[in-house]
Amino acid sequence: MIVVTNIHDMQQKMNQFRLQGKTIGFVPTMGYLHEGHVALLNEARKQNDIVVLSIFVNPLQFGPNEDFDRYPRDMKRDEAIAKEAGVHVLFYPDVAEMYPHPLSIKTVVTERVDVLCGKSRPGHFDGVVTVLMKLFNIVMPHRAYFGMKDAQQVAVVDGLIRDFNFPIELIPVPTVREEDGLAKSSRNVYLSEAERKEAPALYGALQRAKAAIEEGERSPNAIQNLVIDYIKTHTHADIDYVEIYSYPELKPIEELSGKVIIAVAVRFTNARLIDNITLDVE
């Protein structure tokens, strides 16, 4: 595994791989790697000759009151995990390398963002799209891997690749979970011991919703209430949202039908957790 911190070096390196006819799989991350990231890397390794991992905590996608400074970082541990996962190139630029001067062009995501996390994190996906445009042009991958835990991010990246014709295949990878069902996340470390015991109730609620739909429930409202009640009964978390939409369009629906997403976000004392399931409803 080589570690590259410079954009120009990275582009030269990637050009060489392309000239050799190698396929390139890319996993963009903010580091503090966990099994969710490893699942993305495993997929990338299966499908490509070269696996590229980027680690960059992107200030543009954090709001003014969000946890950019507090976001956990551990490069030594990340390097070990990356090597173990078969990464060939680790791209690890600093903020001055990625944003050496104010941008002359602003990207504004106008669809699929006024719901779910986009609603409570204004500008978040604008920052995600900006850094991904840069990373796509730096890494020039054939395939890019994103976890379905951030289902809205997958929908936005799908729009980015489609609208601007990036020659990249988007590969969504299923959410990796702890044994008790809690979705893996860098932010789980902020949970108190008691909160950590309650947190699997998010997935529990989603599984209850799934069961109800399989038993014939077709009302989004009924499912929403079921999920809210379950979380309220089983946790001390504040519910940020419980929402149900068509997927990946993220449009409100009158009745459950076709591909839908049920998504939740809650706040514990020091951590905001999200989870979702997507379902094909007959």
Place this chain on the structure above:
Amino acid sequence: MIVVTNIHDMQQKMNQFRLQGKTIGFVPTMGYLHEGHVALLNEARKQNDIVVLSIFVNPLQFGPNEDFDRYPRDMKRDEAIAKEAGVHVLFYPDVAEMYPHPLSIKTVVTERVDVLCGKSRPGHFDGVVTVLMKLFNIVMPHRAYFGMKDAQQVAVVDGLIRDFNFPIELIPVPTVREEDGLAKSSRNVYLSEAERKEAPALYGALQRAKAAIEEGERSPNAIQNLVIDYIKTHTHADIDYVEIYSYPELKPIEELSGKVIIAVAVRFTNARLIDNITLDVE
């Protein structure tokens, strides 16, 4: 020369060239080719193995009261000129191919645009940047060629490539002129016979300004007045602007020094013409 109308075919073709180690020079145009475009193609042919020309009249860069429908089109003539100029691949998509659905992401150019043409054409460069992002991802060139006649466009594209790390070298090409000095443009066909005779006065005014600077004039105001007077005296055109800035930053200056641009835009009956010179002032 092959003509490609489909984005997917184009990306496959360009990928093949890249895998063969060929370098790709790209000239994006709106067609109705003239010697200005041919100069770009000649440069591209000198510096690259493969020359790609795109012809696409981009609706996004026209304002609601601008001449999108009236913009001249002549594909047969363009094809002949392209072949003669040594173009290998002509990319000629229609609007439905380039914009099959509303974009989910808007690009807003925030620097270098509140002056010159950007000021009188709000949103114009947002449309230019959107289509160029798409074309860059479709053609995947090593070098892209733009004429200095649209000096502001060159400045904006410089920002685009720099900010989003497109692995593309921007090559600005000097303005090509008629024998009497008039800058070549698709819009020159809209001039009446009398207006065509007056139009070289734009370049005449810029040459007078250059001479005055060489004789020691350092006041932007004095140069601006000189250019305005000259155009008013020699044409019936309405002056849209005569502006002087640092280049490529396009910032106002107190005194002529360093690299500067003197740019003019005027309106004749059925055509708006622009011209400029850039100078290194000691």
